[in-house]
Amino acid sequence: MLDLLLWLLGYQLVGEALVRGMGWQMPGPVMGLLLLFSTLWLRRAVPAALQRETPRFLGHMSLLFIPAGGALLAYAPMLSAHGWQLALIMLASSLATLLATGLVLKLLLRGRRY
Template sequence: MLHGFAMLLVFQLVGEFLSRVLYLPIPGPVIGMLLLFATLVAMGGVPKGLRLAGEGLLAYLALLFVPAGVGLMAHMHLIGQDWLAILVGLLVSTVLTLAATGWVLQRLQRRRHHDG
């Protein structure tokens, strides 16, 4: 499990390094996650230590939302000032996410139908 946590931290560190050195507009943890995904695909699976670390983090996932909730409460006046922009952003991003997910699902189903 310790090896899994170390692996997660190394990929986050590499992503952060690349983001800062290359002046990318993508956050370092996102780059690290993409690199981790590519590595796992190349490996053909998830190592046991990484799986255990991931399951351990997922067990406490709800606690990770506490800081975000506190931030919302602490800055409610700012949210009140920009509520329309926030609402439009949420609605547009939700619709785009649903459309992209539906499109990917259709593509995968077609591929599965043709391969099967």
């Protein structure tokens, strides 16, 4: 599991340094994920450490929702005042994401035979 954490934290660190160094308005972890994806795509293979440890790591991803739950409690007054607007925004953005993903998939699979 240490190998996987070193991979992820290393790419996050490089992404953070790149974003701050270039002055881009983008989260460093997102840039790190793009760099990791690019590396895996260029290698055309997943390293053994990532392939072996990722399923175990994903089993603990629910721990990342603890800070979000704390934020829900901290912002409870704002959520009760503007909850329906936030729910509408989340619904609209989810539908837009679903439609965009479907269109991209349709474009990518356009010339393929099944």
